[in-house]
Amino acid sequence: MKSAKVVDVHTHMYPPSYMDLLRARNKVPYVRSFPDDPAAGDRLVILPAEDTTSTSRGRPIGPEYYDVEEKLAFMKAHDIDVSVISLANPWLDWLDPAEAAETACKVNDDVERMCSEHEGKLYAFGTLPLSGSAGEVVKEIERLAKLPHHRGIVMGTSGLGSGLDDPALDPIYGALEQSQQLVFLHPHYGLPTSVFGERASDYGHVLPLALGFPLETTIAVTRMLLSGVWDRFPKLNVLIAHSGGTLPFLAGRIESCVAHDAHLKKQGKLESRRDVWDVLKNNIYLDAVIYADVGLKAAVDASGADRLLFGTDHPFFPPLDESESEWLSVKLNSKAVRSAFGDNTETAAAIMGGNAMRILGLPE
Amino acid sequence: MKSAKVVDVHTHMYPPSYMDLLRARNKVPYVRSFPDDPAAGDRLVILPAEDTTSTSRGRPIGPEYYDVEEKLAFMKAHDIDVSVISLANPWLDWLDPAEAAETACKVNDDVERMCSEHEGKLYAFGTLPLSGSAGEVVKEIERLAKLPHHRGIVMGTSGLGSGLDDPALDPIYGALEQSQQLVFLHPHYGLPTSVFGERASDYGHVLPLALGFPLETTIAVTRMLLSGVWDRFPKLNVLIAHSGGTLPFLAGRIESCVAHDAHLKKQGKLESRRDVWDVLKNNIYLDAVIYADVGLKAAVDASGADRLLFGTDHPFFPPLDESESEWLSVKLNSKAVRSAFGDNTETAAAIMGGNAMRILGLPE
Numbered sequence: 001m002k003s004a005k006v007v008d009v010h011t012h013m014y015p016p017s018y019m020d021l022l023r024a025r026n027k028v029p030y031v032r033s034f035p036d037d038p039a040a041g042d043r044l045v046i047l048p049a050e051d052t053t054s055t056s057r058g059r060p061i062g063p064e065y066y067d068v069e070e071k072l073a074f075m076k077a078h079d080i081d082v083s084v085i086s087l088a089n090p091w092l093d094w095l096d097p098a099e100a101a102e103t104a105c106k107v108n109d110d111v112e113r114m115c116s117e118h119e120g121k122l123y124a125f126g127t128l129p130l131s132g133s134a135g136e137v138v139k140e141i142e143r144l145a146k147l148p149h150h151r152g153i154v155m156g157t158s159g160l161g162s163g164l165d166d167p168a169l170d171p172i173y174g175a176l177e178q179s180q181q182l183v184f185l186h187p188h189y190g191l192p193t194s195v196f197g198e199r200a201s202d203y204g205h206v207l208p209l210a211l212g213f214p215l216e217t218t219i220a221v222t223r224m225l226l227s228g229v230w231d232r233f234p235k236l237n238v239l240i241a242h243s244g245g246t247l248p249f250l251a252g253r254i255e256s257c258v259a260h261d262a263h264l265k266k267q268g269k270l271e272s273r274r275d276v277w278d279v280l281k282n283n284i285y286l287d288a289v290i291y292a293d294v295g296l297k298a299a300v301d302a303s304g305a306d307r308l309l310f311g312t313d314h315p316f317f318p319p320l321d322e323s324e325s326e327w328l329s330v331k332l333n334s335k336a337v338r339s340a341f342g343d344n345t346e347t348a349a350a351i352m353g354g355n356a357m358r359i360l361g362l363p364e
Numbered sequence: 365m366k367s368a369k370v371v372d373v374h375t376h377m378y379p380p381s382y383m384d385l386l387r388a389r390n391k392v393p394y395v396r397s398f399p400d401d402p403a404a405g406d407r408l409v410i411l412p413a414e415d416t417t418s419t420s421r422g423r424p425i426g427p428e429y430y431d432v433e434e435k436l437a438f439m440k441a442h443d444i445d446v447s448v449i450s451l452a453n454p455w456l457d458w459l460d461p462a463e464a465a466e467t468a469c470k471v472n473d474d475v476e477r478m479c480s481e482h483e484g485k486l487y488a489f490g491t492l493p494l495s496g497s498a499g500e501v502v503k504e505i506e507r508l509a510k511l512p513h514h515r516g517i518v519m520g521t522s523g524l525g526s527g528l529d530d531p532a533l534d535p536i537y538g539a540l541e542q543s544q545q546l547v548f549l550h551p552h553y554g555l556p557t558s559v560f561g562e563r564a565s566d567y568g569h570v571l572p573l574a575l576g577f578p579l580e581t582t583i584a585v586t587r588m589l590l591s592g593v594w595d596r597f598p599k600l601n602v603l604i605a606h607s608g609g610t611l612p613f614l615a616g617r618i619e620s621c622v623a624h625d626a627h628l629k630k631q632g633k634l635e636s637r638r639d640v641w642d643v644l645k646n647n648i649y650l651d652a653v654i655y656a657d658v659g660l661k662a663a664v665d666a667s668g669a670d671r672l673l674f675g676t677d678h679p680f681f682p683p684l685d686e687s688e689s690e691w692l693s694v695k696l697n698s699k700a701v702r703s704a705f706g707d708n709t710e711t712a713a714a715i716m717g718g719n720a721m722r723i724l725g726l727p728e
Binding site: 056059162163165166191192194195196197198199202203204205206207209210211214215216218219222223226227242243246248249250251252253254255256257258259260261262263264265266290291292293294295297298301302317318319320328329332336 | 423526530556558560561566569571575578583591612613615616617618622623624625626627628629630654655656658659661662665666681682683684692693696700
């Protein structure tokens with residue numbers, strides 16, 4: 001039966017315990033105001049490339065980042081019935097292991113409490129203490145499995161420090177697969193600033209945000225694929241941010257490069273591996289945060305219309321004109337769904353919410 | 365009227381003058397055999413990431429790289445009527461300016477001669493001496509405009525040393541626009557190896573080739589767009605390798621990031637700029653070297669079916685099994701066209717050759 005609910009699977013919050021951490025810091029990531037520009041108010045600076053006076057430093061940060069009432073008001077204004085919130089990047093990999101474990105626990109409990117106070121409207125992807133040992137991380141995964149409003153975990157691309165193709169992650173992937181928690185894979189570090197050239201800051205934050213993020217994601221998921229993560233964990237499910245980075249578009253090239261690689265052939269790695277199409281259709285879900293029908297259709301072609309999930313990326317990308325109550329970023333994403341699949345079709349309803357209800361087991 | 369000819373717009377050769385250069389060198393780029401592995405024969409090493417004993421060093425190089433008879437035999441075996449050949453990367457930016465100018469002249473004359481010896485079968489994109497002054501480059505552009513088998517130029521992403529958003533390139537863009545020579549934009553440097561992580565060489569050359577190349581291209585073309593190249597040169601036409609890198613997929617995100625950028629707004633840069641969709645449909649052509657229908661359809665959605673042009677990337681990506689006379693890499697690309705647009709449709713015929721005939725003004 002078709003669900004008419006709209007579910008936002010890509011929506012972030014910093015709960016109070018995490019805000020306290022950010023405010024206590026003076027290097028990236030941090031939240032502070034700048035004496036040389038007091039009118040700019042509090043700024044959230046999370047990327048090294050934003051931490052320079054030559055561009056707007058970071059972004060304004062207000063209660064939309066940490067106040068659950070703001071999240072609910074945003075949902076109401078945009079006809080969103082359910083939000084599956086996740087901590088925004090950069091998560092916890094910059095903390096020392098003990099602090100990371102303790103913070104993960106606090107953040108997840110904070111968020112669980114928020115969800116339970118707004119029953120049926122809020123669910124969550126939990127945060128892992130990915131700076132310590134795999135053992136600590138597995139312990140939090142097992143704890144998260146018992147939190148009734150949690151439906152998986154959010155994860156960056158750094159893993160335990162050397163990427164998602166690190167064999168040391170196997171116990172973590174195993175625990176996630178075992179408890180069938182969805183991994184929401186989300187970029188944070190982008191690419192080294194050198195690749196954007198010496199004029200990058202002329203273009204504001206466009207290059208690191210528009211390209212750095214999805215290209216980081218694409219590299220991370222391709223490394224997972226090539227290292228055989230899904231051969232070893234065939235039931236590990238991953239929701240990839242921003243419609244897969246660029247994975248749907250590049251999947252053909254990736255497979256062709258694999259099939260033409262003499263080194264992989266010599267190592268016997270071309271036999272009995274699961275290819276990218278298999279993984280796209282059986283292990284990967286894609287959010288629909290892509291801002292145009294061209295990309296959205298490619299994502300659906302690659303993974304299937306039953307595997308795309310609407311998202312907003314709130315509270316990032318607010319309208320530049322504060323008087324606009326409907327956010328352009330949200331409008332672009334919902335318009336892409338309508339433009340690609342029609343106004344009132346089963347497919348559009350599935351992407352806008354039905355798929356998320358089913359995949360995350362949310363109550364009707 | 366529908367053309368039944370098949371035209372390959374993405375096909376490389378090293379003419380004799382360039383081979384001599386590569387053989388005389390002992391650092392990247394170079395051609396040589398290795399005493400520790402004589403069975404491997406001559407190897408072509410063009411990427412720093414390939415220049416290591418931990419992977420297969422570079423790739424075997426034989427006459428398919430420099431012998432025009434091999435090109436013609438490949439065309440015959442794959443039912444290709446016309447090839448528009450270009451020098452393979454890395455072109456000339458590693459030479460000193462005087463040597464670059466002289467080499468460009470030699471290479472272009474070598475290639476022009478090859479084409480004239482096989483009338484109607486071979487055309488070319490010329491090579492520019494992009495290591496010297498804009499003046500030298502403009503001179504070669506003007507000379508190329510008079511060579512009867514040349515139809516444009518091939519260009520990497522480095523420009524005059526600091527990328528394609530360098531204002532110093534304006535005289536070059538102006539001369540290309542003025543003489544209506546198509547720019548074939550092709551990657552070479554990929555991304556810094558650090559982004560592929562410490563296990564990258566376990567995956568042969570897959571990460572730099574499958575991801576590094578198209579991601580480099582995407583960054584380069586986005587920098588052109590953001591720096592206003594197409595605002596200043598509204599008739600500059602660019603054919604982007606590998607179906608635009610990932611531009612068709614990311615176009616929506618690029619536009620959204622621009623529309624949400626406070627820095628660009630403050631500078632008044634959001635007004636009267638040409639957006640990526642406008643440029644994709646009026647200035648950009650895309651080759652169809654994408655190896656799957658998912659990406660091909662997205663490229664067509666972004667640019668239009670009248671702007672996609674079949675290509676092979678020959679002689680790169682030969683079959684691993686030498687007994688295969690039909691190349692898998694070619695088969696994947698032609699199959700993608702058939703799978704997306706049918707076997708005998710106008711659209712398929714246009715992509716396979718008709719578009720190239722019209723756009724490049726090739727005689728029937």
